[in-house]
Amino acid sequence: xxxxxxxxxxxxxxxxxxxxxxxxxxxxxxxxxxxxxxxxxxxxxxxxxxxxxxxxxxxxxxxxxxxxxxxxxxxxxxxxxxxxxxxxxxxxxxxxxxxxxxxxxxxxxxxxxxxxxxxxxxxxxxxxxxxxxxxxxxxxxxxxxxxxxxxxxxxxxxxxxxxxxxxxxxxxxxxxxxxxxxxxxxxxxxxxxxxxxxxxxxxxxxxxxxxxxxxxxxxxxxxxxxxxxxxxxxxxxxxxxxxxxxxxxxxxxxxxxxxxxxx
Amino acid sequence: xxxxxxxxxxxxxxxxxxxxxxxxxxxxxxxxxxxxxxxxxxxxxxxxxxxxxxxxxxxxxxxxxxxxxxxxxxxxxxxxxxxxxxxxxxxxxxxxxxxxxxxxxxxxxxxxxxxxxxxxxxxxxxxxxxxxxxxxxxxxxxxxxxxxxxxxxxxxxxxxxxxxxxxxxxxxxxxxxxxxxxxxxxxxxxxxxxxxxxxxxxxxxxxxxxxxxxxxxxxxxxxxxxxxxxxxxxxxxxxxxxxxxxxxxxxxxxxxxxxxxxxxxxxxxxxxxxxxxxxxxxxxxxx
Numbered sequence: 077x078x079x080x081x082x083x084x085x086x087x088x089x090x091x092x093x094x095x096x097x098x099x100x101x102x103x104x105x106x107x108x109x110x111x112x113x114x115x116x117x118x119x120x121x122x123x124x125x126x127x128x129x130x131x132x133x134x135x136x137x138x139x140x141x142x143x144x145x146x147x148x149x150x151x152x153x154x155x156x157x158x159x160x161x162x163x164x165x166x167x168x169x170x171x172x173x174x175x176x177x178x179x180x181x182x183x184x185x186x187x188x189x190x191x192x193x194x195x196x197x198x199x200x201x202x203x204x205x206x207x208x209x210x211x212x213x214x215x216x217x218x219x220x221x222x223x224x225x226x227x228x229x230x231x232x233x234x235x236x237x238x239x240x241x242x243x244x245x246x247x248x249x250x251x252x253x254x255x256x257x258x259x260x261x262x263x264x265x266x267x268x269x270x271x272x273x274x275x276x277x278x279x280x281x282x283x284x285x286x287x288x289x290x291x292x293x294x295x296x297x298x299x300x301x302x303x304x305x306x307x308x309x310x311x312x313x314x315x316x317x318x319x320x321x322x323x324x325x326x327x328x329x330x331x332x333x334x335x336x337x338x339x
Numbered sequence: 340x341x342x343x344x345x346x347x348x349x350x351x352x353x354x355x356x357x358x359x360x361x362x363x364x365x366x367x368x369x370x371x372x373x374x375x376x377x378x379x380x381x382x383x384x385x386x387x388x389x390x391x392x393x394x395x396x397x398x399x400x401x402x403x404x405x406x407x408x409x410x411x412x413x414x415x416x417x418x419x420x421x422x423x424x425x426x427x428x429x430x431x432x433x434x435x436x437x438x439x440x441x442x443x444x445x446x447x448x449x450x451x452x453x454x455x456x457x458x459x460x461x462x463x464x465x466x467x468x469x470x471x472x473x474x475x476x477x478x479x480x481x482x483x484x485x486x487x488x489x490x491x492x493x494x495x496x497x498x499x500x501x502x503x504x505x506x507x508x509x510x511x512x513x514x515x516x517x518x519x520x521x522x523x524x525x526x527x528x529x530x531x532x533x534x535x536x537x538x539x540x541x542x543x544x545x546x547x548x549x550x551x552x553x554x555x556x557x558x559x560x561x562x563x564x565x566x567x568x569x570x571x572x573x574x575x576x577x578x579x580x581x582x583x584x585x586x587x588x589x590x591x592x593x594x595x596x597x598x599x600x601x602x603x604x605x606x607x608x609x610x611x612x613x614x615x616x617x618x619x620x621x622x623x624x625x626x
Contacts, residue, residue: 125525125526125527125528125536126496126525233381262380262381262552262554263380263552263554263593263596263597264380264592264593264596264611264612265612266382266596266597267596267597267610267611267612268611271608271609271611274606274608275608280366289525289526290526291526291600292555292597292598292599292600293598294603295494295598295600296598296600296603296605296606297605297606298605304612307557315605316605319600319601329527330526330527332528332530333526333527333529333530334600335529335530335533335553335555335556335558335559336555336558336599336600337554337555337558337582337594337597337599
């Protein structure tokens with residue numbers, strides 16, 4: 077296929093939990109020896125239950141958490157060693173859409189400010205240029221220009237998620253990490269947001285790392301799927317193969333637990 | 340035989356901006372020993388319908404009309420103290436968030452025992468203890484005697500929801516109202532909790548009113564389905580009929596908006612519920 081954008085090898089994240097002054101700390105292996113790669117232009121999903129390490133993996137890719145061991149190579153460069161300008165450049169290229177559109181937007185800011193913030197911080201655009209770009213982004217995610225001066229509380233969950241998506245797109249990223257972007261939404265709205273994500277991916281040639289516990293959604297949207305269980309990868313395949321031929325016992329259990337509608 | 344009949348229920352909320360008709364002329368029945376699901380999106384009035392049956396509607400909301408008939412008695416005609424006897428004993432409720440609906444400062448056993456203390460005054464301490472252990476055992480909590488003294492924080496989400504169910508089932512209610520009981524749980528745990536509810540229904544004959552937005556869950560658990568949209572019922576049907584042949588445009592849109600593995604082509608654009616369509620303009624309460 078196409079070129080590899082992320083090469084993740086033997087990634088580990090351990091947390092120490094202090095149990096008391098004279099006790100040895102307990103080690104929680106949130107992510108334990110995880111290796112996978114992400115190819116340019118694909119949608120790679122990471123699935124698993126709460127606590128399986130999928131979000132911790134995403135946080136390490138975003139450099140919100142430092143790995144205990146292992147390497148994350150982005151276009152050949154180790155991101156743990158990035159400093160200064162290189163780090164800023166990296167952060168521009170990798171953006172995130174959060175799960176909860178209610179708590180991930182500042183309630184005191186107007187929509188225009190929220191979407192324009194990354195541009196204000198990371199580019200030398202003038203105010204007018206920023207506004208123009210924000211309006212362009214709002215149009216791309218299906219929002220009306222007159223909503224520029226509204227506040228997040230004036231929108232429904234689905235519309236707020238669109239604001240989050242526009243903000244993630246602002247700096248022309250290469251990769252967007254979607255951390256459960258539709259799990260807080262109603263099914264009908266979920267469909268709208270999934271459609272939007274697919275449209276945007278085609279238009280801007282984006283790569284998505286899609287984190288979810290909803291296997292129907294994951295199956296629909298992904299090229300490849302990584303199944304995580306207790307910090308480790310138990311299976312990694314194309315979406316079609318995974319659904320037709322799940323090999324690991326945990327994947328089978330997960331698939332059989334999806335409420336299926338068979339007509 | 341119908342255990343519960345809801346007739347022309349109206350629950351409105353009043354604010355400075357006007358009246359929000361959250362539940363507007365809703366009628367449906369719950370047959371004995373069956374599971375009825377109310378599905379709908381946020382704001383469709385499904386939870387308010389459940390809360391109205393329990394009469395847990397607080398200011399600025401008010402039940403403005405209709406009847407809620409449980410085995411021949413109109414619950415809306417009961418006094419507050421009579422209604423308190425119905426809650427927990429005849430009709431019990433479990434909620435979405437098992438993390439927040441248990442009291443963190445009391446043991447699990449104490450919280451199950453509470454329902455028995457209130458509604459079964461004839462039982463002594465020893466008998467109640469046995470009943471609590473039995474309830475914990477019934478919902479599949481391992482080591483029920485030991486777990487009696489545990490605090491909720493020590494339990495996982497699935498176990499907490501099991502405890503909630505044990506509290507609700509302690510007095511063997513005729514009707515169990517479950518408001519999105521599995522939404523906060525992982526899929527594998529969700530499957531366990533749904534199985535548990537089905538098993539309990541078989542053993543005790545309790546009717547279940549199940550509120551959810553997840554059509555997959557509806558397919559698994561429902562005998563009858565009520566589809567709500569903006570305070571109205573748009574379609575009522577048996578689960579089989581609804582999934583095989585959805586008649587109302589809103590139900591159709593809802594069903595087509597979920598991707599079905601193996602049926603919906605991967606990465607195809609999904610059908611959506613169209614904001615510009617007024618689904619209430621179509622005939623309501625089909626079937």
